[in-house]
Amino acid sequence: MRANSVGWLLLTPTLPILFVFGVIPFLYVLVIGFMNWNSFAANPDMQFAWAENFRRLVFDDQFLYSLWLTLKFAFFAVLSEIVLGYFLAQLFMKDFPGKGFFRTIHTLPLVIAPIAVGATWRLLTVPGLGPLPYYLNRWLGYEFNISRYIDQAFFTTVVMDVWHWTPLVTLTLLAALSSLPKEPFEQAQIDGANRFQIFWHITLPLLKPAILATVFIRMMDALRTVDEVWMLTGGGPGAATRYIGLHIWRVVFPKTDYGYGSAMSLITLYLTIVMCWMLYAGLVARRDLKRAE
Amino acid sequence: MMRRFRKRASASLGSILFWTLSSLITLLPIYWMFAVSAKSRVQLFGSPSFVISSFFTENYTSTLADSAFQRYMFNSVVVATANALLVTTLALLATYALSRYKLPGKENLFFWTITNRMAPPAVFLLPLFLLYTQVFVVADVKLFDTKIGLILLYCVFNLPFAIWTLRGVIDGIPKELDEAAFVDGANTWQVLTKVILPLAKPGLAVTGILTWVFAWNEYLFAATLTSVHARTITTGLAEFVTVTGTNWGRMAATAMLTLVPALLVLGLAQRHIVAGLTFGAVKE
């Protein structure tokens, strides 16, 4: 009755678009990754270099450091966003006066372009201009200068990311929470389960797909963050916030090192895929396969 | 009776207090952006103060009068809206196929779609630039510096997102409903529009808004793949950063003005998110 051909037909518009704008550029980058190519080298032509770029990457301290930093950033940012977003979504499930108004306010950061977010946070944190260093110093005697202190800079980028993207998590979890069936909760209450038990045994398993989808999206977006951090710190101080997206950007744009940058991107992409695949296979797919049977 | 009332009153007072506080934290950076836009350069670099002593309107008047700003804003609205509509429609079809048909390797395909969103963008600009300027060229018309070019390109990161968020929504609609419709003699198209669409509407709305937001916010692709005619407002924001000075006031004013269309879209969406709250009930 339901022919697979119809299924493929429904996928027809999607796949070619992804192929042309996603796969073709990927193949190009794949080829360039094996080339030695810099527009302003003594020899500006493309030369085949076997896996030389990849070999160099293994010994590239700056690249490895940037990768590690990015993982750290993504971990702290996404974890905070999920916890905070879940908490806010749960609170939004209740009725209280002015709910629509508060929800709009809490969605607001989401609609600000990352580049403007970075600029705003820069304006907040630049000493001499921004109120944060000024008041922290005046009220608490704390010297806050993200262009000088490495930990402060890292922390600020995480906070900025949390500020910007928690609304996304809140929204998706709110949508998921509101579409949960009511019976399991009623049953659990009748059975006398406490709030933690309900959360752990009912809410969490039911929400798992939504949470994972959100973690995926946020994680992969956090791993390729560029605009915000570029505006806020430019990767500094030192290399404290030089996340991989920014690092690659510096290698490919100002340095015009296309071959090496391509290799870097491929490795980063590969690692991202592996990480996501492990999450996906371990937690979702098994359940999906079961359901499919 | 009385006690219950008091308890509820104090609970709602507590929640209002909580939400007010949390809103203030959320709004602080936005307020500061506004303060920067409303101060002259001399005031701004004076001392950091939240107080706006006198509203410096020039940042707004000169931004609004700037024909480039008007064009960028228009382009952004067109690109984001067209992209969100296109993506939501295509993703609905694709997700339905992935959810309901036993296509060989469909779980792999499903996972593959999202990998398109994972790529660090910088390096992909080069092949895209070549595609846009040398491959997709008909006579004198290039995909470079066109709104169509951006609308199609943004599918790369928005389609996977939409497919992944809609998957849960479509999977959540009981298969029995479309089975019943098929038994009644409906074709796939009718099932999609008459059965799935109404039930998936809140989910589609949320997906539509978020894809709109992603397209609205995108900077790097737009900066490289447009030049004069299709430039979007995010590239306009970056233009204020120059060697001879960053015009913070104008930049902040522009950023504040970009909130207006975004708020409109969000306002439209709020109703559907509210509708989404009854979604669970429909399913029962």
Added chain:
Amino acid sequence: MYHFKSLIASTLTAALLSSTTPAFADFWSDAAKGLEGTTIRGISESTPPSNYAKDVLGPAFTKATGIKVEFEATSWDQMYDKAIKDMEANTGIYDFVYIEQDIIYSYLARNFLVDVTQALNENPNLKSPTFDPTKFTSFIDNFKNDKGDLFGVPMEAFIKVYLYRKDLFDDPKIKEAYKAKYGADLAPAKDHKEYRQIAQFFTEWGKANGQEIFGTTVQAASGHPAAVYEVVESIFPTYGVYNWGIDTKAYGASVANGGRMNSPEAKAALTWWIGNLAYAPPESTSSTWDEVAATFAAGRAAQGLVYGENAAWIATDDKKSNVVGKVGVALPPVEPGIIEQATSGAGYIGYYDGGAFGIPHSSKNKKAALLWLQYIGQDSVQTDWALAGSRITHKATYEDPKVQAQDKKVDGYYTLMREKGPLFRGAPPFPFHNQVREAIAPFIYQAITGELKPDEALDKAAAAADAELKNLGYRK
């Protein structure tokens, strides 16, 4: 508002048109026969000089020739990337590109640009009688190849000067306090020791008097190329380390490879510069070129090295500046003997910055673009452009009464540029500026944050530069 702006533009246009002599008035329309309706597109930053070219010169040119001029405005980072992609892929998006002084060598090495001299010789009917390369200041030489052919028409030029607060330096009480403390008269710093002493004095004086004033600015954004540029282009030369400390023949950076990037002089320079941070306002570590100017304009610094294009607005525009009328301009402080080296031509004391418009080979409207470049290179359009963007590219512009009036207000910045300009020099003729800059930048940033000592930072930077040059194939 918009109408008002275009009204100004059209009045200026009219003024410009009437100022060209009648005999040549129809050169432009004659030369542009057959090109009417063409659109040429250029890419540049949205800086005051570029905006003047876009808003005033562009429409005037269109009126004279019928050729439309489109400007794509971008941020500094984007500008190179897009121009390079366009020229590399031979796409022909841009008919003219902004060429900053230091990237010309990269473009020439790749043969990206049209030889303007040759193109004009081949098309005598396009050669404007009002365009004459000899009328430019010596800055134009940066855009010539070894045969003397021109590849770019300068549109802006600046030097990085020493700015100080005249009002503070002239204050009798402050002078007295300074003399009591150091036994010397307070005067604009001539060398690094004096500079440091003054910096220290004012920072301490600010603290003691409860004033938000610091002894110096530092362009030390800890994640931005501006910091690297200040070190290699403004500080190194004043210690006698030229060409970024890179040997111009064998392309070695470290002392071991014949360079001077980690020489004792270079290390002294970086140590001094990093040391200044102790007396600089806290925003210094996030200050790029313009934020240094903003700090100075806000009245937060007593002295500093500031790019000249900012000098005019700092000294005159009370909408943006708190120190109008209080600005002094002088040459940057140098080590003993450096001025002599610079005078003899063996060295230089700072960076002569600026940019030009050139035509990429990939352009499909070269003739129209040639006319445009000549149009903006005329003597007659320079004065108002100079007033709008505080840039001077023509000798005659210095003589103009309007510019001279401005000169007085900015404590003789233009005079300084005119007389002492030859002591400054453009970037070394390397085709790999961006590449090496990116290679050494992380170590300079780490020196700013204190993760590395200045000595270590330069040792590592020199090693990284050597490695990069080898990787690029310049070093054997």
